[in-house]
């Protein structure tokens with residue numbers, strides 16, 4: 323038993339977290355690792371387990387958490403139309419509370435006194451993991467070896483190799499990537515200059531919209547209580563549906579996002595994302611709400627959606643306000659069932675039709691043709707009362723604002 327007790331480390335299998343295992347062990351910890359598949363395509367759980375043990379972990383947990391991630395994190399975000407600054411579908415931000423939850427759960431099971439992650443000191447993933455872990459168990463210590471050890475890249479590689487951990491001394495990758503089912507984040511390198519258009523090699527889930535097929539595809543998405551349950555009439559589980567839609571929408575170049583994002587650590591950052599399924603589903607879901615939700619519910623929900631996205635982005639996933647907003651959103655979603663038809667074409671996912679058994683869009687009220695059920699006669703009295711405050715005001719404070727009539731007719 324290490325003299326400092328056990329620590330549970332979020333382990334990706336990459337160089338930073340492998341060196342973290344070594345480093346924490348050298349500090350006197352017994353390191354237990356936690357690796358999760360949340361739909362990042364380049365994960366081999368068995369290989370990660372072997373590498374963790376090879377790096378000195380006393381135990382290595384691996385999980386396929388795609389289902390949990392979708393049901394407990396992605397779907398709540400979809401129901402809330404979660405988009406930070408109206409643009410970013412919270413891809414990475416959604417995965418950190420799940421990682422924190424897993425670390426804390428394993429710490430409880432293993433009797434560990436600390437949890438750890440491999441984030442640097444500049445990003446916001448560190449904030450999210452640590453704040454979420456604290457929210458779940460304030461007694462646990464959180465360690466951030468990569469933030470603390472002050473290795474240069476070269477020193478880190480040398481340290482790894484000298485301890486028998488395979489590491490390539492090649493020049494570092496052109497971007498920093500984070501990926502899960504809900505999309506892919508691409509940062510750093512030449513993207514840091516906002517004048518530079520992201521090069522094609524930044525993208526992996528989407529084709530260039532300019533080179534996308536000349537013919538559109540239409541996809542029908544069926545929602546039950548705010549959650550997508552079928553694609554083109556075929557019922558499928560959440561992860562399967564997202565994967566399929568990532569392929570389909572990605573093949574039309576849908577979901578590329580290029581933005582300047584206000585980071586919670588205070589600076590602006592150029593962020594590139596590709597989130598084909600997320601963008602398609604968010605467009606469809608938002609549209610379905612317009613025919614199923616009451617006007618005032620919709621207005622209030624749109625306001626709370628902004629708060630939901632900020633809380634998620636800022637690491638407040640497990641927080642009292644977020645719980646309250648979730649309760650409101652779940653109440654609204656009882657009514658959001660129906661099917662939306664989306665056209666995927668040249669980088670766009672555009673809603674082209676929608677229907678719902680319990681829609682409150684009523685054709686007989688809306689129509690100007692045969693079958694009109696709207697009470698035209700009632701309009702006169704309605705307008706008289708509706709306009710009463712204005713009539714009262716203007717008769718007390720007349721407006722002298724005649725238009726300029728000097729122009730000849």
Ligand code: ARG
Pocket residue numbers: 412413414415445446447498499500507509583593
């Ligand atoms: N800016 C995004 C966010 O904060 C992406 C983070 C990506 N993480 C990474 N380690 N590359 O949610």
